[in-house]
Amino acid sequence: MRVASGMELTPRDGQTFRFDAGTLCLEFLLSGALAEWEQLHTPQDLAAWIPRTRLEVRGEVRVEPADLERARRLRAAIQAMAERAASATAPVVQAAEAKTLTEFAAAPPPVPVLGPAADRGWAYPMTAAQYLSAVARDAMEVFTGPLVERVRMCGGERCLLLFLDTSRPGSRRWCSMDRCGNRQKLRTRRDRNPA
Template sequence: MRARTTGRVLHDPKGGSFRFDAGAVCLDFAHTGGEGRYAVFETLREPADLGEWLAEPPLAAVLTDPVTPRELAAAKTLRQAIWDAAHDRAARRPVRAEAVATINRAAAAPPLVLELADAGTTAAWATPVRATQALSTLAREMIELLTGPLSERIRECASDNCPLVFVDSSRPGARRWCAMERCGNRHKLRTHRARHSTNP
């Protein structure tokens, strides 16, 4: 990845938004929408939506070829596999075989390749920059995450009704919430109310 900064602003269909940092670009990608009950959070409705997401930092993969409907479908399949694999690891169970196969298939394609700019002080993705390369890069990052030292720090938000998953890369490894401003504050408020309701 070209930059270490991760995180995106997530929007609730009922209103409101908050910044959620999943700790890895591939996990940020896993939160762009979903299937079933998560379909209301879908942000990749059209091929162009995928191109716009990939072009944003930190990946900053400005595509030279427009995203095709087939690439969008492949992206959503990979997204689901990353989501499933992350939740499996967070629950300390084996990653389901279908997710493993999907991630490996995406990773097998050529990834994005960095090249130095003329002055030798900055870098950019070598052209052409295609969606399949970006998806391969995301899949490879997920493989590194699942097999690396942070694999035991993949966690689901501690809130009872929040399915967001993240990798805790903080030094103390004490992160519990998707975002302190969201589930963390809600937990504090509930604890505060419970304490005052039992103490006359």
């Protein structure tokens, strides 16, 4: 999958920060895999979500009413696998999830196109089924190969963000250095120099 630099998140404390989930399928969890963060309430929400993703969708997106429930179902499966991967619980992919990924990956994925200046883009309109197929194919890649050991949950207190650690040494611990990374630094400093 092509890499962009992540997504802006604004949690309840209002401190906006950039979070790079590292890969398409984990980025999809940000659409509200945890019920309190649900972003997909209507099919239109899904249509608005797809252009925000790392696929860099710049054209028309078509969403059918049934895509909303389908999107949530795929997302729930990815969340369950990601939690298991992050906590090294085997098997990461259970039979029901294997079936779900297979079902979604069976749809054709987005069609890549090259512009006259060799600029990469997609054929439009792109359908939600195409986007979900790309997400499912990415999830197959991530959860059934060596990358599965790079799926992590942020080490921050009460932070549940899941990401693929794409750093070369495999040492990424935080959703963002600007958020949980900094908090941990401050905490360590406080512990060392109690008031």
